[in-house]
Each structure stands twice: as C-alpha cells, then as structure tokens.
Amino acid sequence: MRALLAALLLTPVAAHAACTNDLPGSGVLNFHPNPTSDGVIGGVSPNQCGIEVTDFCEAGRCLAFYEGLSGYIDVTGLQSGTIDPAPTAFVYDVTGADGTMTSLGQSTPFAWEPGPPIRIEPGADHVNLFLPHPFPKPIRMESTGSSGWEAVLPDWAGVPIPVVMYFDKLGAQSARLEMFTDDEIFQLDAVLFLQRVMGDTEDVIIGADGPPPCVLVNDMAQRVGAIGQEQMIDDFYTAVDRAGITDWDNMTPGMCAVLLDELNAVAMELQIEVAEDYAATDGQ
Structure with a gap:
C-alpha cells in the first residue's frame, strides 16, 4: 500500500510569489478588510515579492496573504505576470x-x-x-x-x-x-x-499543478477496490474514518487533503509493523 501511496502523493508543488510594482502615486499597496471597504489594515511597499493572491476577487480586488498579513488588495498594484498560480491552501x-x-x-x-x-x-x-x-x-x-x-x-x-x-x-x-x-x-x-x-517536500498539493486532492483520493479508492486485497481495503476505510469523512460524495478539497494525510499515516504504521515482524523473526 505504501508504494501505491507514494506514487500518488509525491507530487511537486508550485510556489507562488506575486510582486508589487513601482506603485507610482500611492507608494504602498494597501490591504483592505473586504473588496469594497475604504478601511486599511496594512500595506506592502513598492517592489516587494512574496504576495500570495487567491482567486477570490471582486471589484478589482483579490484576497491576498503576505507574511501573515491578509486582506483584499488592488491587483493593478501588482507586476503583470506574477499573480498565477493562486494558493488553494x-x-x-x-x-x-x-x-x-x-x-x-x-x-x-x-x-x-x-x-x-x-x-x-x-x-x-x-x-x-x-x-x-x-x-x-x-x-x-x-x-x-x-x-x-x-x-x-x-x-x-x-x-x-x-x-x-x-x-x-x-x-x-x-x-x-x-x-x-x-x-x-x-x-x-x-x-x-x-x-x-x-x-x-510537501505531500499535499496546494498549487495549480497536478490533480486536486479529491481527484487523487477518488482515484486511489478505485485502485484499492480494483486490487481487491481485504487488508488494503480495511486500511483505506480506517483512514477514511480517522479523517472524519461520513459523506464521500460531498467531500471538500480540505477533507480530501486530510484523508491523504491519514492515508500517509496508515501507510507509515503498516511499514513499521512489517519491520517489527521481520525483526521478531531475526529476518527468517
């Protein structure tokens, strides 16, 4: 099972780091509490990178995160070509x-x-x-x-x-x-x-590259069912239970990501059990 998990989960993650432009006239890229508010809760100076811009946008502003600061920013204050991909988690x-x-x-x-x-x-x-x-x-x-x-x-x-x-x-x-x-x-x-x-180093996909977590877990469920090994099926359901999933058809991406973590944990436990059994028999 661990080999199956490793093949499905170890997927490169895309980094995301939008940058501010020169910000002529304003001198700062303001963060607002919502898309239409005039209130300012923080800001970023010109020519700074590392801003993570989500796909939640309205009225020319998008929700963004920067070194712990979060709020809606005017995307015209960003350098073109630095906004994609958007972080999903x-x-x-x-x-x-x-x-x-x-x-x-x-x-x-x-x-x-x-x-x-x-x-x-x-x-x-x-x-x-x-x-x-x-x-x-x-x-x-x-x-x-x-x-x-x-x-x-x-x-x-x-x-x-x-x-x-x-x-x-x-x-x-x-x-x-x-x-x-x-x-x-x-x-x-x-x-x-x-x-x-x-x-x-991350096992869970947070960028735009690769299949989403729910696509992965559905694919894994189909593969585990096709293999048909009772222990593997039981271990899969154990991970589902530990992830707190009760409605498979209505899982969110976050629930699927938690399930991937639990499947990794189950696989690691199985590997440890196999190693202990081997040691108990002196490798015979």
Missing part, C-alpha cells in the same frame, strides 16, 4: 506546543500528539481550518483584522465548554494556533507553534 507542521489544561483544579501540561499537518483553506470571507481527529472538519474561522483568524468550538473533546481558537499570521513561514477557555470546571490556555510546509 496553507499547510503547517506542528513544531511544538505549550500551555496547560486545568480540570477541577488539577493542571496538566498541554500536549499535542504527532500527526498529519494542519491545513487551512482560504475563502472569500473566511478560512476553513482542518485539524486531526477528533476535531470537527472543517472549522470555520473569520478574520479579526490584519493577521488573525478566530473560531469558537462548541466543546473540547466532548466537554460542552466553548473553546476559542485563534490563528495568528496565516500564510507566514512561522505561525501560531492559540486555544483558550476560562470556565469554572475546565480551563485551557495553550498554543501550537507552526512551520509552513513548502516546495517539493
């Missing part, structure tokens, strides 16, 4: 965690188990955050200003206490996901430290 590895959880007066350090990367899909007026099981998928987050995105979960692992999630500096190389609540029964004050996954 941002993917982050969790590099560390800090904080505490307190329940009924007993505090424990906050921990985050190693797992698939965190994925965020931008939308015209929100972003969708995809976290590993058992978190709901997707988590809709709305902008709080120039660099922050916020959501409120109705519970934490089944405990019916609202938890605020705050994603800081989406699109930047280093970002943070903060989680906090303050209740008499349960308190949470934690942060995940994130490092963006870029370039050919």
Whole structure:
C-alpha cells in the first residue's frame, strides 16, 4: 500500500510569489478588510515579492496573504505576470506546543500528539481550518483584522465548554494556533507553534499543478477496490474514518487533503509493523 501511496502523493508543488510594482502615486499597496471597504489594515511597499493572491476577487480586488498579513488588495498594484498560480491552501507542521489544561483544579501540561499537518483553506470571507481527529472538519474561522483568524468550538473533546481558537499570521513561514477557555470546571490556555510546509517536500498539493486532492483520493479508492486485497481495503476505510469523512460524495478539497494525510499515516504504521515482524523473526 505504501508504494501505491507514494506514487500518488509525491507530487511537486508550485510556489507562488506575486510582486508589487513601482506603485507610482500611492507608494504602498494597501490591504483592505473586504473588496469594497475604504478601511486599511496594512500595506506592502513598492517592489516587494512574496504576495500570495487567491482567486477570490471582486471589484478589482483579490484576497491576498503576505507574511501573515491578509486582506483584499488592488491587483493593478501588482507586476503583470506574477499573480498565477493562486494558493488553494496553507499547510503547517506542528513544531511544538505549550500551555496547560486545568480540570477541577488539577493542571496538566498541554500536549499535542504527532500527526498529519494542519491545513487551512482560504475563502472569500473566511478560512476553513482542518485539524486531526477528533476535531470537527472543517472549522470555520473569520478574520479579526490584519493577521488573525478566530473560531469558537462548541466543546473540547466532548466537554460542552466553548473553546476559542485563534490563528495568528496565516500564510507566514512561522505561525501560531492559540486555544483558550476560562470556565469554572475546565480551563485551557495553550498554543501550537507552526512551520509552513513548502516546495517539493510537501505531500499535499496546494498549487495549480497536478490533480486536486479529491481527484487523487477518488482515484486511489478505485485502485484499492480494483486490487481487491481485504487488508488494503480495511486500511483505506480506517483512514477514511480517522479523517472524519461520513459523506464521500460531498467531500471538500480540505477533507480530501486530510484523508491523504491519514492515508500517509496508515501507510507509515503498516511499514513499521512489517519491520517489527521481520525483526521478531531475526529476518527468517
């Protein structure tokens, strides 16, 4: 199964870095909270590169991300030929965690188990955050200003206490996901430290090159079914369950990307099990 996954998932990712032009007369490319607002939440100076421009556009403005700054920009302020391809998602590895959880007066350090990367899909007026099981998928987050995105979960692992999630500096190389609540029964004050996954090292496609994630998982499902090996089919369904997918026909690209991560995790577990079995028999 791992060979099948490797052949399907290891696809180069296109980089995206639009640049500002000389910006005559204005001197700065402004970021606005929405396509029609006169409000300014930040800006980029002339002849700067690294702006990621999405396909969410209206009235001559497009949603863009630059080193953690996000908002709508006037695309006439960009150098021609630098806008394509548009990013469809941002993917982050969790590099560390800090904080505490307190329940009924007993505090424990906050921990985050190693797992698939965190994925965020931008939308015209929100972003969708995809976290590993058992978190709901997707988590809709709305902008709080120039660099922050916020959501409120109705519970934490089944405990019916609202938890605020705050994603800081989406699109930047280093970002943070903060989680906090303050209740008499349960308190949470934690942060995940994130490092963006870029370039050919990434398993999930975020650029315009290659087939989209949902095309990949549908193709994989057909291939696994055609091979007909019961264990492989069971492992595939295990990954589907771990990805939290209950309606195959209505998966979003983010859900498909989470499933690809889970399939990678299942494949790695299988490889480890095979290695352990081999060692137990002294290679016989």
